[in-house]
Amino acid sequence: MGVLGRLRGIRVPDSPGTGRPVARRGTFVAAAGAVLVVDALMLVTGPDFGALAVVAAVLLAGPVLLAWYRPMAGWAAMVVVQVLLGGMGIVLGSPLMVQPWLIHQLLAQFAVMYVVALSSPLWVTAGAFAVTTAAVGAVAALLGVDGQRLAMGMLSWVLALLVAVVLGHARRAMRLSTLRVAEELGRRRLLEERSRIARELHDVVAHHMSVIAVQAASAPYRIEGGVGEAAAREFAAINAAARESLRDMRHLLGALRGSGEAARTEPQPSLADLGRLVESVRRAGVPVETAIGDPVPSPSPVASLTAYRIVQEALSNVVRHAPGARTTVTVGDGAGGLTVIVENEPPARPGTAADGSGLGLIGMRERVAALGGGFTAGATEGGGFAVRAELPWESVAAPPGGDA
Incomplete structure (x- = not known):
């Protein structure tokens, strides 16, 4: 049942980046219609079929249309129809109907085998090809056609089906290769974005670790009356641990930056810098309104940077x-915590929007996830776009007593 379930689940794959099927439905509708018309015209003019000619034409065209929805079901229907109509042709003595290499039958088989190869793994395609050639070829051998004509017809028929399989498999391989490249590129971009976030968070944490080290070193001299020997040793241990942590963090930061990237020494921005940011965007021609409150409790430097x-x-x-x-x-x-919302209306000048890579949304989502918050982004009912981030108070609340 596992194998049968996998075969039933095979569908025409989507095109990378579009979400639409690689093979368009309209193409299959047109192909099925062409097969129906050609078969009906050819079979009506043949002897012995009469009214069955239209039925036979429908049966031949049906698998082509079915293959777009269910490739393996379309293939099974094609094989059954070919064997059934081949036997019918033998019984009726028609030399026209039962020859699978005739163009009006080969068109349908070519389309179906192409879709099977496009949608299925190689082992499934090879099995379908073998079953098709064995079942239909066995019926064709009973036609009573002379040996030379039978051999030439079977050879051309098998080669045509093989071409359909090769073309379908080649397009499938190209699609899978494109997906692998896109997945690798997305993974690389995600790692780069996480490294950038880690560097920025390092700068924030390193600042506070430096403050801890300085305060621990100077505390024995700032406290009135001095401190005991045990307390002095304790402050010295705190200072040493803070300095060691800073060294480890600098080593980690060097590994994240890579040898070709220079260290940055400017302070990281915070919520206090939003005014200058908004003003620069206004100068770029975007009318921005702000509603920036004073969150209580105050967010930590990491949350403020985020x-x-x-x-x-x-x-x-x-x-x-x-x-x-x-x-x-x-x-x-x-x-649930610190809320950040940026919502815009539709563009004032339609058609001027630029294509994007999606890295901005990835970066925002990664930053919020690092603090355990929630992030949503999507189109609004009015045709604009909204970004919303929730940073939980458990992650953003400053420790009692102010900064470290």
Whole structure:
């Protein structure tokens, strides 16, 4: 049942990047219609079939249309129809109907075998090809056709089916190769984005670790009356641990950057820098309205950086994909934590949007996931676009007593 279930589940694959089937339905409808017309015209003029000619034409054309929905079902129907009509031709003594190499029959078989090869693994295609040639060839051998004509007809028929299989399998292999390349590219982009996020988070954490080291080293001299020997040793141990952690983090950062990337020394942005960011976007021609509150409790530096980067990337997307669109930026308390919302209306100048790679949304989603928050992005009912991030208070709340 497992193998049969897999065969029943075979469908015409989708084209990479579009989500639409590789083989279009309209093409199969047209092919089935052509097979129906050609078969009906040829069989009506043949002897002995009479009214059965139309029925035979429908049976020959049906598998072509069925193959678009269920490739293996279409193939099975094709084999059964060929054997059935071949036996009927033998009984009726018709020399026209039962020869599978005739063009009006070969058209249908070619289309079906192409779809099977396009949609199925190689072992399935090879099995279908073998069963088809064995079953239909056995009937063809009973036609009573002279040996030379039978040999030439069978050879041309098998070669035509083989061409259909090779073409279908080649297109399937090309599609799978494209999917593998796209998957590898997506994985590489995701790793690059995560490395960039890790570098930025390192800068934030390293700053606070430096503060810890300095405070631990200077505490014995800042406390009035001095400290005992045990407390001094404790502060020294804290200072040593903080410095060791900083060294380890710098080594990790060097590995993430790679040898060809220079270290960056400027401070990382935060929610306090959103005003300058919004103003720069306004100068680019995007009317931006802001509703930036003072979240309580105050977000940690990591969460503040995450919120800034989300707004920055969302506004960059508006500039690229919806130039001139009215945009609203909302940052403040939400039901579950710090809420960041960037929503824009449709572009003021339709048709000016640029194509994008999708990396911006990937980066925003990865940043929010790193803090255990929630992220959504999608089109609005009015034709615009909205980005929403929820950073839970458990991840963004500052520790009691202020910064470290």
